[in-house]
Structures are given as C-alpha cells and as structure tokens.
Amino acid sequence: MDIHERKDEEYVDIHIERRRFIWISVLVLIGLLTLVVLTVNKIRDLAERVVTPEEYRPTPEVYDIQGYPAASEKLFEEFLGRGDNRLRFALLEKFLQLHRVDKVVPPYELLRQGSDWLLVGEPPFAIPPMEQWGTMVDTLRVIQREIIPRIGPVVVLSGWRTPHYNGKAGGANASKHLHFCGVDLVPQHRFTRKQLLPVLRDIHKKSGKQWNMGLGIYSGIRFHVDTCGYRRW
Incomplete structure (x- = not known):
C-alpha cells in the first residue's frame, strides 16, 4: 500500500513538473518574441534618427x-x-x-x-x-x-x-x-x-x-x- 501511494505521488509530481516546464517555456517564448518586436522597432527608429x-x-x-x-x-x-x-x-x-x-x-x-x-x-x-x-x-x-x-x-x-x-x-x-x-x-x-x-x-x-x-x-x-x-x- 505504501509503495502504491509513492508511485501515485511520483506520477503527480511528474505531471506538475511537466506543466511547470511548459508554462516556463511559453513565458520565455513570449519574452523572446516581445524582445524581437521591440528590437525591430528600435532599429527602425534609429534608422530614422541617424541621418548623415x-x-x-x-x-x-x-x-x-x-x-x-x-x-x-x-x-x-x-x-x-x-x-x-x-x-x-x-x-x-x-x-x-x-x-x-x-x-x-x-x-x-x-x-x-x-x-x-x-x-x-x-x-x-x-x-x-x-x-x-x-x-x-x-x-x-x-x-x-x-x-x-x-x-x-x-x-x-x-x-x-x-x-x-x-x-x-x-x-x-x-x-x-x-x-x-x-x-x-x-x-x-x-x-x-x-x-x-x-x-x-x-x-x-x-x-x-x-x-x-x-x-x-x-x-x-x-x-x-x-x-x-x-x-x-
């Protein structure tokens, strides 16, 4: 009985870790996309401002x-x-x-x-x-x-x-x-x-x-x- 409970606990822990990993990955991806958009806009802005x-x-x-x-x-x-x-x-x-x-x-x-x-x-x-x-x-x-x-x-x-x-x-x-x-x-x-x-x-x-x-x-x-x-x- 104790062994079965430990297996269930391990199963739950694995699912929690997977969900946590997925959410962290999604947040990182959103952050990277935001950074890319901001960088592109900044480059366009500088292209307008640095004129020789x-x-x-x-x-x-x-x-x-x-x-x-x-x-x-x-x-x-x-x-x-x-x-x-x-x-x-x-x-x-x-x-x-x-x-x-x-x-x-x-x-x-x-x-x-x-x-x-x-x-x-x-x-x-x-x-x-x-x-x-x-x-x-x-x-x-x-x-x-x-x-x-x-x-x-x-x-x-x-x-x-x-x-x-x-x-x-x-x-x-x-x-x-x-x-x-x-x-x-x-x-x-x-x-x-x-x-x-x-x-x-x-x-x-x-x-x-x-x-x-x-x-x-x-x-x-x-x-x-x-x-x-x-x-x-």
Whole structure:
C-alpha cells in the first residue's frame, strides 16, 4: 500500500513538473518574441534618427543644403503639374496664411518627403490629407518663436511623408512625419555640431513642455522638431 501511494505521488509530481516546464517555456517564448518586436522597432527608429549627408552631385533638380540633398523648386513645379496638386497646394498655402505661419519657411519645403527620395525610388514631394494640416501649425510656431530667434532661418529637409515612403526609408512606425507634425531641419547659417547641440537642448529645456515639443538631434547638424509629444533624443 505504501509503495502504491509513492508511485501515485511520483506520477503527480511528474505531471506538475511537466506543466511547470511548459508554462516556463511559453513565458520565455513570449519574452523572446516581445524582445524581437521591440528590437525591430528600435532599429527602425534609429534608422530614422541617424541621418548623415550622402554623396551626390547638385543639379537644378537637387539643392545642396549644408551637405544634404534636397529636392528643388524645379522638381516641385513639375510635381504641381500632376493631377490636382496645384489646387491642393494653393489650399494648403491659404490655410497656413490664415494661421499666420506661411512665412516661417517656404510652404513647399513642408512637402519634401525626405533627402533620400532618390535612393528609395519615391516622389520627392507629397501633400498630406487636409485633416492633418492643423498639426503643423504649432510646429511652425515653435520654429518661428523659439528656434529661428536662436539659430536663424532654417531649411526643411523632410516634412510630411506618405506611409509608403516612410516604410521604404526605414522610418519609425510612429513617426510624426506621418501626421504632418514633424519636420527635419538644418540651419541656413554655418554651425558646427558642437555649437548647435547646446542651443537646441537649451530651447527644449526652457520651452519644450510649453509646446509639447519633441526634439531629435541626428548626426551632423540635422535635427527634428515636432509638437506631438514632449521628449528628446
């Protein structure tokens, strides 16, 4: 009788251990999958943030902006000639005028998708949906009231991006460029990275919370500004 009871106890113990092993294995697998997802998103995020000037030859279609390629007004004029782009851009200009932010940067610069359009094979310009236009107003006000007074005029290298462009360029899934809230900028005046970084960080420290400002500083002198979440990287 004692022997039979011990066998039952061993049988129960084995089943408990098996279940414990299965649950531990499931938890480990979930943890690994979560880690993989977070790592992939982080890599995409870094791909967007670590942007350096690329080798290219300036042409009438491509401006040299502090060592970065930028689609020119010539290419923008060609873009306006397609479909109803000219009408839609005129409406966007009117919208920016009504909010008194049309003079902060040339409005067409806000439609530059990025400086790597040639590499990813995407159009250099795109117009965001009308329902997203309002998110750019505060971002332009931050540039106008906080950034330009400290570092002078700026050039937009990347404004609104289509999801297709953003994906091909390795942008983050939650990129503010997808909501017409974020812009990548370079100063028109000559700055070294060492000179520029303390000024940008000081702006964010003093005024960032007020504007719900996001500030990202890439390699070189390219930096990101949005007003869709207070943070800095």
